[in-house]
Amino acid sequence: MGRIQNHPILGETPEGKTVHFTFDGKDMTGVEDEPIAAALHAAGVMVHRYTSGRHEPRGIFCAIGRCTDCVMIVNGIPNVRTCITPLEDGMKIQTQYGVSAREDFS
Amino acid sequence: MKMTRYDLIVIGAGPAGLSAAIVAAKAGIKPVVYDENARPGGQLFKQIHKFFGSKEHMAKVRGFRIGEQLLAEAEAAGVKVVLNATVIGLFPEKEVLVRIGDEVSHVKGDAILIATGASENMVSFRGWTLPGVMGAGAAQTLMNLHHVKPGENVLMLGTGNVGLVVSYQLLQAGCQVKAVVDAAPRIGGYGVHASKLARTGVPFYLSHTIKEAEGTDHVTGVTIAEVDEHFQFIKGTEKHIEVDTICVAVGLSPMTQLLKMSGCEMKDTRGGYLPVCDAYGQTSIPGIFAAGDVSGIEEASSAMIEGRMAGYAIAEYLGFISSRERASEEEVQKASLDALRQGMFAPENRGKKIETTEEGIRISENLLTHGFVADDEISRFPGVTRKTGIHPVMECTQNIPCNPCQDACSKGCIAIGENITALPSVISGKECIGCGMCVASCSGQAIFLEEEDVADGMGEVTIPYEFLPLPAEGDTGYGLGRDGRIVCSASVSRVRTLKAYDHTALVTLRVPMEHLHETRFYRAQ
Secondary structure: OOEOOEEOOOEEOOOOOEEEEEEOOEEEEEEOOOEHHHHHHHOOOOOOEEOOOOOOEEOOOOOOOOOOOOEEEEOOEEEEEOOOOEOOOOOEEEOEEOOEOHHHOO | OOOEEEEEEEEOOOHHHHHHHHHHHHOOOOEEEEOOOOOOOOOHHHOOOEOOEOHHHOOOOEHHHHHHHHHHHHHHOOOEEEOOEEEEEEEOOOEEEEEEOOEEEEEEEEEEEEOOOEEEOOOOOEOOOOOOEEEHHHHHHHHHHOOEOOOOEEEEEOOOHHHHHHHHHHHHOOOEEEEEEEOOOOOOOOHHHHHHHHOOOOOEEEOEEEEEEEOOOOOOEEEEEEEOOOOOEOOOOOEEEOOOEEEEOOOEEEOOHHHHHHOOOEEEEOOEEEEOOOOOOEOOOOOEEEOHHHHOOOOHHHHHHHHHHHHHHHHHHOOOOOHHHHHHHHHHHHHHHHHHOOOOOOHHHOOOOOOEOOOOOEOOHHHHHHOOOOOOOHHHOOOOOOOOOOEEEEOOOOOOOEOHHHHHOOOOOEEOOOOOOOOOEEOOOOOOOOOOHHHHHOOOOOEEEEEEEEEOOEEEEEEEEOOOOOOOOOOEEEEEOOOOOEEEEEEEEEEEOOHHHOOOEEEEEEEEHHHOOOOOEEEEO
8 A cells, every 4th residue: 555665775766667467347557567456556466256155355465476365367367366466557357256257257 | 298307306495495405406406496495495584593503513503594505505506596587396216396487387306305395384363464453474575584674563373383473573674563373372483482572571472372363454553362271261351452563473384295206114102293304204105205394393403403314314325325324424413403393392291391490490381481581580590690790690491502702702700501401501610701601602592791889779680682772881761671661760881792792782780789680681762
């Protein structure tokens, strides 16, 4: 939630290339090649998906690609681990409901 | 079918795997290192604190710098690291199944080293799956690798070294740590790590755990409650804390799946389900080795040594060095590893309550339950002396394997001795010049400089400071005690940021004499 601009040990955050993407249709910006999950977290997005059975929200949990809690629909492909998938310009990212996007969620 | 063959396949490019591959490559072996991540180095690049140990263990060097050195060494030695390569199978014939992209291939190794590390343990409580509840490792990844704040107001569950270190890193990233909570009655990690938090005002709740994470779509608060000796909640002790993030640091488990799959002998231990290995990582299957956290949870420093030891053992197994060469190299490594396994936090002391130090001094009870040594306990430790003139005050009260302070003082004021777990003491007759190298070298930030009577009724204390914004000379604010409470007003008389201090700033505070020995932190007005 929010980016660290300057850090007492790591110094100033290196400036990356700003890229544009959409999250559930909304325009957002992030840094190229950072994990999708980091860009979303910096923008305040907490919920990545809702579980299929009980429709419970899930977000970042392990951040190293093990737990699969953070999977989303990226460019139409479901179950993409957003914590280890680099952000690219023009990506279409959607909240995942079960294993689908909202329109075909039943 | 044609199968690629390697002398040595290393699985995991963390501290253990890379160290082993470097030793092996230098002996003439051509190793390949597979790692499922996009970057090598394992968890080292998330470690921004100064490491413990002695010079040979790279003490007082920050973890990510050690990672950079290791990668440079691996490159120089010609180690081939294949990233985004997930090993999904290991068979007793030393055949490995690796997935790279969408392709799965079979490769054969004459020797295999498993250095897959560990994964975080979890505990479940009501609401534990809510977004905002995350592993301490996830928080570390977000803030130290990706420069994103995990949250604004955080609760940490777990007082082992991971919980304590990550809590401090959260403060450094600009987050608020509202509480550090543990169901155990005593803090599990190093007292010095706890004290760094306590003096900034972070409260500890021992014998407490999480009852519920609150919120519908994400965490909006947490309820903790006290537990009895059977870890059952005590009614009426609930406390509500406003947080948006809950970090869980309740231990690590070795990632032994591949070892189990290979069919090597395993055993159930206090430290987890582990492969049966000799001292050099040789499992029950000749040619299959294990090193680092996968063979028992320790520190990155020990993982690097274990990796090197396995590297020499593998070099001998494959016939690249003689048994005599191996023995002499192993002897050096073994001594270095043994030094790290000494003291109160040694593997054999896990879970034990230690009452006194090696020197026979009673341990601070307050340190174990509140995270700081009480004012009336501190003077019984040998590093704490009162004298005129500037001098170090070393609030190092537990036997941990660490001695950079002794090397840091060019005037020979500080003595630890041969046994690196001994508590440091000030040598009388040696003259302190106030250079501050000891303050900056102490990985536990437990050394302060004190000077009495610098002006009428005033004294000066120099503290290590690793936060932003840095106070400026002439600023006025408050001196905080070891418990984080305001003890007096303080003015900043000097701020030093030498390169040799490696990002630990030294802030000198002028405070009333009667509060000199209590003031351990600074808060701006």
